[in-house]
Every structure is written in structure tokens, then in C-alpha cells.
Amino acid sequence: MSLGALTPVVLLLGSNVFMTFAWYGHLKFGDRPLWVVVLASWGIAFFEYWLAVPANRWGHAHWSAAELKTMQEVITLLVFGVFSVFYLREAFTWNHAVGFALIAAGAVFVFKGPLG
Template sequence: MHKIGFTILLLSLSNVFMTFAWYAHLKELSSKPWIIAALVSWGVALFEYLLQVPANRIGYEVLSLGQLKILQEIIALTVFVPFAFFYMKEPLKLDYLWAGLCILGAAYFIFRSKWGVA
């Protein structure tokens, strides 16, 4: 698999774990003490790191640090919106669209030299 594609796959999977580690305790462990939520979240985050660290190492072979970061933000929003809607039962808002468009703008500027635009 191409290094960028493999990086995207690993970052996407790591983001699923990260999103659950950061936010699922708000729903699932809201009645538990914060220390329990923190320990459970750390346990989930371990899997995130096991995917994120190799993803960043592989991605850094073919992408700049800025490109890798913006790619991560695109993936984060792509994972977060369905999580918020389907799992947390939050309403969809136009703000997600506007945020996505801003991130697309950031992607344009950070990747334009790679695309031969700059």
C-alpha cells in the first residue's frame, strides 16, 4: 500500500480510538468518578498511540510535518462528526460544514506545493 494511503488508514483508525478516549466517557462513565473515566480513557488511548506513532513515522517519510498535521485535522473532523451524531446523539450543525471548509482551505495551502500550485 502506498505510504500516504497507509498513513491515512492508520491515522483514521487511531482517531477512532482517540475520539472514544476523549469523549465517550462523557456518556458512558458520567456517573463514575473522574479518575475512573481517566483510567479507562488512558486504556483506550493506548491503542490510539499504537496506531498513531507508526502512522506519523511512515507519513513523515513522504509528507512535511505541516502536511501531516493538517491531514490529521481533516481525519479528526471526519471521524468526530459521525461520532458526535451517531454515538453521542448530538445534532448536526452547519458549523461542522464551515469548519470542514476551513480545514479544506488549510489543506489547499499546506499541500499546494506538493500539487505543483505554488
């Protein structure tokens, strides 16, 4: 894989780390008012956009929009799995692993190309 094709993957990975914290990081702070965590989440998401938008713009030179979206979803599952175990201290069960694997298996068809 060329550097130009790999760069969007790295940027999507970084953007997903930010977005996961924006969407789920506040769960450890249930005592904070909702408006506070919404504003904090928006602030975190601002940095996510600075990675996701270039990832998709530059990535579109190497990948289709469907492939970029599929990459983003698979990366999201990987980042979220690590986040939920290490940050939220939640168990990652076989049900989660099987469900995530089935979603990732669907991604194979997007990258496979036209069937038939």
C-alpha cells in the same frame, strides 16, 4: 497514491477513532467518577498511540510533518463529526459544517506548496 503513502492515512484514521473515544466517549457516562474515566481514556489512548506513532514515522517518508499534522486534523474533524452524530446523538448543524469546511479549506494551502 502509492500504498506506502496511503498506509499512514489509514493508520491515522484508525488512531483518530480510538482517540475520539478516549476523549469524548466518556461523555455518555457522566455518572462515573472522573478517575475512572481518566484511566479508561488512558487505556484507549494506549492503542491510539500504537497507530499514530507508526503512521507519522512511516508517513514522513512520503509527507512532510506539516502535511501529516494537517491530515490528522482533517481526519479528526471527519471522525468526530460521525462520532458526535451516531454515538453521542448530537445534531450536526450548518454552523459545524461551515466551520469544519473552513478548516479543511486551510488544509489545501498546506498541500499546495509554496505560494508565489
